Amino acid sequence: MSRIGKMPIALPPKVTVSVDKGNLVTVSGPKGTLKQQFDPDMIIQVEDGHVKVSRPSDQRRHRAQHGLTRALLANMVQGVSVGFTRRLEIRGVGYRAEKRGANLVLSVGKSHPVEFAPPTPDVVFEVDKDGRAFTISGIDKAAVGELAAKIRGARPPEPYQGKGIRYQGEYVRQKAGKTGKTGKK
Structure with a gap:
């Protein structure tokens, strides 16, 4: 299991995350809005103030995308809140x-x-x-x-x-x- 990928991302106040069809993620905060398209196989869930990323299988490609997706999402959240x-x-x-x-x-x-x-x-x-x-x-x-x-x-x-x-x-x-x-x- 990816050590980085399994960590949840805490959402600061005034930051909202929405996940559309095909894993188009929109993060909005006090500094602005960022959009990014992620691998459609990754499972991105927003629940009670946290964003969690999980992978469907242990295939090599899914393992590689797991930590990357979580790190990019964390950067987006930090960017719109702190910069x-x-x-x-x-x-x-x-x-x-x-x-x-x-x-x-x-x-x-x-x-x-x-x-x-x-x-x-x-x-x-x-x-x-x-x-x-x-x-x-x-x-x-x-x-x-x-x-x-x-x-x-x-x-x-x-x-x-x-x-x-x-x-x-x-x-x-x-x-x-x-x-x-x-x-x-």
């Missing part, structure tokens, strides 16, 4: 971020500014005053994480001087640079 955030830092001389309208504009040592638009209206950027750090927040965990990875990919941290965009708390191992010549001619 998800990802914080990134910018290091390097002249590197900075600014917010223009809803978009994020980065100056990270390229010949042009790099601009990122939020993939959905519920994804929001917040930039610090000094422009050295910013936060991505939204209700969809996958959208927030994917956007953070794309932004980090615009200028990943390099191992010699540590310049670039990194997640908050990310450790970048520093390499030693070239050493001077020591041999005789």
Whole structure:
């Protein structure tokens, strides 16, 4: 039995879950609404403030979908009630971020500014005053994480001087640079 799949998901106050035909799940809460289609074989039940996921058999495919379905449902419930955030830092001389309208504009040592638009209206950027750090927040965990990875990919941290965009708390191992010549001619 899946250790993750068998755990019930507690519903916070003001969060409602509805399961339609074919396992189209709609989760609504104070921050917004999320919809997702799940495997029609999975059994999703909403009862007395909890969501329970079970599988019809012990087939390999059903075992694989059991924990995945429960984890995705838990992420949806957390997203509409609390939300998800990802914080990134910018290091390097002249590197900075600014917010223009809803978009994020980065100056990270390229010949042009790099601009990122939020993939959905519920994804929001917040930039610090000094422009050295910013936060991505939204209700969809996958959208927030994917956007953070794309932004980090615009200028990943390099191992010699540590310049670039990194997640908050990310450790970048520093390499030693070239050493001077020591041999005789």
